[in-house]
Amino acid sequence: MDPNETTTTTTTTGSFSLSPSPSPSSSPPLPIHSPPSVVVSPCxxxxxxxxxxxxxxxxxxxxxxxxxxxxxxxxxxxxxxxxxxxxxxxxxxxxxxxxxxxxxxxxxxxxDPVYGCAGAICQLQKQVSELQTQLAKAQAELINMQTQQANLVAIIYMEMAHSQSQPLVDSYLANNPQIFQANNGSFPEDSSNLGHVWEPLWT
Structure with a gap:
């Protein structure tokens, strides 16, 4: 082996040995943090x-x-x-x-970018007006129904009163034949026509 080659190899090897090799455990220095302070949650x-x-x-x-x-x-x-x-x-x-x-x-x-709160108020006022109209119609219908019911009750009462008084009138006429003869041989059908029949009896 040539001695020059040995020298060259030794020198090269020596140069590699002098270069620093990275260590896996080495890391950059960590920054120093201040102790944590109490943080109040912001609004x-x-x-x-x-x-x-x-x-x-x-x-x-x-x-x-x-x-x-x-x-x-x-x-x-x-x-x-x-x-x-x-x-x-x-x-x-x-x-x-x-x-x-x-x-x-x-x-x-x-x-509503145009009207905003005023538009909502206007809409609510419209709904109130419509409900007031419906309420007035319902009240008018209720009064009409109450009137019809009152009229119906009056008619029924009058019919019941007439049906209860007619048998008494028929019984009186049966016991007084002169009234039967004064009425052309027939009993009056309506008690409203008895005024002129009973009048001679009262005098």
Whole structure:
């Protein structure tokens, strides 16, 4: 073997031995994290707006984190700045009702962009008017039926009274034959015609 080749091989081998080999256990240094702090859940408004929810947030009492759609609907129509400004101008006793009104108006405006809440009120008023008309017709029909019933009861009462008095009249005429002869040999069929027959008997 040539000594030059041996030297070259040794040198090459030595150069490979000097190069650092990657170690499977080596990893980049991990960043140092601070200890976890207590995180308070922000209200739905601050969460959607991606801002810090302060302790006295004016929106927190009315837009809890469990109802994000409530703020999304109101924010879509009125805007967050207008909602905050409007609530700040009201006393706290009226803010809950104001938020409910804003959410209702926003839902109505989304359903009907032209008329909004006014369209819903107009539709309800139309329904009330139709129901009042139906109620008036029902009351008129009820009065008509009551009148017909009263007339029917009066007719039945008159017929019963006539049927009860006619046998008494027939019995009286049978016991008084002179009335039979004065009536051309026949008994009167109606008690209403007995006035001129009984009149001579009373004189």
């Amino acid at each position: 739905a408004a601050c969460k959607i707006l991606r801002r810090r929810c302060v302790e006295k947030c004016v929106l927190a009492p009315y837009f809890p984190p469990t109802e994000p759609l409530k703020f999304t609907t109101a924010h879509r129509v009125f805007g967050a700045s207008n909602i905050i400004k409007f609530l700040q101008e009201l006393p706290e006793s009226q803010r809950a009702d104001a938020v409910s009104s804003m959410v209702y108006e926003a839902n109505a405006r989304i359903r």
